[in-house]
Amino acid sequence: MVLKLLDTDRGWWVRAFTAGSKDKPSEGEIYSQRVDKSGFGRPYKPSYPLLVLDDSGPASQELIEGLRKDNLLEFLIEEGREADFGRLYGLYRSLYEAGHELEACTLIIRHWLGECWNHHPICQSEPEGWVPELPRRLIYLGELSTTTVEKIKIIDTDGHADFQYIAVSYRWPMYLSKNQQLNEDTRDAFYRGYPVSRLHPLYADTFKVAAMLGIKYVWIDALCILQGTDQDWLAEGSKVASVYGNSVFTLAYGDGPDLPGLDPGCPPYHESCRLEEAVRAASRPFLQGKLTEFDRRNPEALYSWLEANGNFPTRTEGEIDKRGWAFQERLLSKRILSVTKDGFFWDCCSLNTAGCRPLGLRGDFSPKFRDLEERRLKTLLLTGNVSREVALDSGMYLLWRQIVEKYSRRNFTYNRDRLVALKGVVQRFQTVIKEPSFLGMWQGDVLRSLVWFCDRQPDSPDLLSLHNDHPELRVPSWSWASVESPVGYRLWHPYQRYATHSIESVTLCADLEGINAKLAPGSYSTYTGTVSVKGPLTKIAPGALKRPGCKVIRDSHRPTNKFAFSQLQHVYILPILKAGYSANLQAYYCLVLVEAGLDLRNPGRVVRFKSDIDMGMDPEMKFERVGLFVVDCATRHNLCFNDPSFCRNEECRKILSLGNEGKETRHYTGEARCLGRTRIVRIV
Template sequence: MDHAQLGKDELTWALVQEEWPLCSDCDSRIQHFFVGGSSNRVTFEYDEFVEACNVTECALCSAIIEARDELILAENTTLVAGQGARSQRLITIETTSPSMLKIDINREFLDSYKFDIKSDDEHGNLTPEVVSFMKTQLSLCLSDPSHTKCRVDAGFGVEWPARLLHISSTGRDREALEVRLVNFQDPMMGSFAALSYCWGSREEHERNTPLQLNASTKDLLRAGIPASRLPLTLRQAVAVCRQLDLEYIWIDALCIIQDDPSDWMAEAKKMATVYSMAKITIIATGAASSYDGFLKSDVNSAWLDSPFVPPARLVAQRYCTSGFHTNRRLHRPESSDPIDSRGWTYQEELLSTRLLRFTTDDVQWQCNTHSACVCGQPSWNEELYRPRDERESGKPPEWRDLMPHFSHRSFTFAVDRLPALAGLARKYAHEHRPPPGKPDLVYVAGNWQHQLQPSTASPHCGMLAWKSVHFLNPSCYRDYVAPSFSWASIQGYLIFDGTVPTVVLSEVLDVGTTLAPPRGDPFGRVSDGFVSLRGPVIPCHIAAVQNDEPGGKWFTRITIDLVAGDGDRANMPQRLRIQNCYWDCPVSWGESPKGDAFVHRSVTEPETASFGKAMAKIIVLLYGNHEDQGSRFVGLVLGREPDGKRHQRLALVMMESLDGPVVDVEKLNQFNQVVMIA
């Protein structure tokens, strides 16, 4: 085998068996880490490490030296002590890049699961070891009596899909598969797989349209076609089902009539049932499109496999960085798998009872009771590695906690944004249904009506107080998706503000949406919406000037000034000063029929163009305390819709009082107005 060059920007790790004899230097450094915790990582240079150790007696030194000899480690490699998720001792060799390699010297892990050398087979890493892993995990979940949280009954609100794909062999060749579209029948309940995957970009589909269920292909699919005619991602999902002895699979592109809007709406409403009641959900995490495939031929291919003393094996493989092993602290987009950026796949994962993830460099299992991965390496993120039910402490997640993980995701069709949450919304409504005699929860374009209103009884400042954090340039959709007060109207990294209300100053009077179509899914698409608020309103000026600073923000610098400034208290409810302003998206300047200048969201430009002063308003939602930024007022900056008729949300603004922490509620109430935000 050719020696592999391990350069400056790569990383290895080693699991050390507890009974191994270690020299005093190794022992003290590793033990020091575990006593001190992850904040006390101990770093030292390789040459310093070797010089300080007794090579002839220390198993860890021997392993590291052999690794360097075999892999030709860079001379300036750094050793870092770090904690393993399922080990008692861990040493890593690292520098800076997420391009990584691992050295595993824990014999038990290697004897359990190990990938083969790179193969040119279409089914890539679907090796006997991986197939055994999949079957073992599925069988364990289905048979182990301790997996009570994985037993999902066909209870309230279950709507089975109209169709599934039946998988069978063609003739005598068991490996030659065909799929046939069949109507759903009761015996199929809970005995099918579901696929979660990326379709790919709209441009890619227009350039090379994959096979879909539509009016022209319905008869063809009913008659059955060779699986080889399917796009690679779908074809490989069928192969996984075959290995797991599953006869049926649900794939949206082939089980929903794509050119029939009524069928699409009817079947899209059944997502919660499809994914929660499937025997397993196959997540094609590493595939960017339906043509990519997810069974990678070089996933964790062994670079080095040799024995050494004490009895064990030294195996070098790529360091896994996806799924459980994603280092969330790095905040690197390239560290995420393609599926992590797509909208539909978010609820598909959360709704599923059992997940089988095929990431870019690993195969991982997760159910409501147990998690496991083929590679066996420790997890960067223990929270990701735990079973989902354990992470959530058995409680349904708060709706506001879902938004930051969903808001940045993209869609082939922007109008699918709300439907892609409908299954989760339907499940949430069921799990939080009020007692008999109480009104049902009202869902409003990605929000719950009762959560819009801030309250001093809650540590949260309401679902109106969301803001962009600019990790990804936020943008406003060209197509109508949601009213501007809703976070669903913006694509970008969004979070809710952390101010804890002590005085609530605005009241939600009314809220509503118009469904699209009018009698459509109450959790689905909308064509219009509004919220009416009554609260203190402060006039302000908005202007945009070109930002010439190197490394400046993504948009032209937008300034906002209170009309009364820091001056006459008679013209202000309280002397205030702008502290921070979080713009939702680029904005544009407009002019009303009367010649008045106003500001509105821009749906055509990626950046804000310069413009002079224009009038706007701030409605003050609340006064409260922020853990890091102290006491402050929180409000919404309001412009106008492009036609100038209704108010439109532009930003979330923080203001500090120049009169101290006392809030003159009576004075503020004199400035109350009713505003409608569309």
């Protein structure tokens, strides 16, 4: 391997001890650093001596010329950056072939980090009014003189803002003993100093990456949050937005090889990828596949060949992408280095790339890579920069509902974390939208946000199976967080089923009178709250909901709250909005309610409602949501939704029947009854 010192303006950084002790440069050359401090606050400062090296050997030049000859260069390397690529890739291959595999990967990672820190202004900005919080504790690796970290210790940050650290996003290992966590029994040992050899290998990998990059501090939840104490967990969990957003970068571990299940027939278990597996995968050739004359016909054919042979590498989604906590960990991190069995991947607000494409993926050729949705959302949350298409309130609310839809599909070891694991995203979103939120709903969008439905029915075999932990999450029925299944906000007509539209056309049928929600004292998993809605309320037999042009979707609450509509004599229907995408396809979207406090756990009980309905209802009566009802406007079966064209009685006291022919009668048959033109309905 040929290594020579270069002018600091055009060299690449490598650890001093990587190159060995021969021909050691002068002290001034060793400690020369290229760090741009202009306008970005704290620059990234590696805590070790650096060498400036170059290897623009024939191998990289030969590769570039070969790509140019085959007309592939424009797809893989940005025009004008061929020389940059040649120097970086040449040194990378030289280190790799000399047996310095980890150092070769570190070189690429350092390049990504330096490019982002020095040349991506959007990755340095913060939304107006955002005040970051430091974690209470960090892991200190000691003064770094080699890549081997033998002992770590936990330190208190005491509010100092000058710590540069790596945050870690991972799935907790299956076998993580209490001696490998910070708890009351291990606290003193960790604060004095703890041998790395006694920790999980995943943590040792993390410390090695940090040491290679010269970063002396690391944040890992199992070691920086006191386990087994709700008080510390609540205090530190509320800082997640700052913990990940304020880190130098987040180290995210993807899936490693499948491990067999504990019992025969059990699905395989996925441990996180080890560092050595990612390093091995990074040795893949720059170009995959064998190009033929047939593939050289035109640019479209060349692109198809490149894509078919895996030459546009992307991070494969794995188990960590199904994990609830990882949702905000990824969204709130300015920079993410993913360690996967396919190699290393880098994501920030300005760049998505892979180890075999060190200068970035050429994203202009495929919709997959054009300004990825995650990058747009990350830019909004981390910088406050709002794109034109979401600048209006309606666009912001729509974006939030899309966030909820995706988040609700994540899995949790403990269902009680379902709201707290989204708190960081809520905090960031609030700096942009500047209004209060209530259990995942924004004040200006409450009525529309009430119209959610369970995207997986409670009796379906693939219902999410969550731990019945104690204390379980207790949330008012009007919040999407009250159900365990994924939720959806799509507005679809009963005759369309689940058609998706990019633009909503909505008319509200009710008024919001008030909303409140709060955490119960002494708990972080029990919430109370009420939504008060003014609108027309209809009492109806559940069987009447199953008519042509109607669709009812039950809420899948906890298994102890399962019930069948057939066991209820009556339910209540409260229309919230009317929507449609054509004159012929208009529908009402209504909440299905029951009286609050009814025991739905006893399957043999028949619930009976008040018989003096004509005398008026108790104004303090409260309701619980149990489902969503959608009915076609043209075939609404005499349901009075406070529509002047339909309700001709000024007092709206008409007793309506749902006869087989849909004709209204003057006698009560028990199927439907209007309860007054409008009233305030309190939902808990």
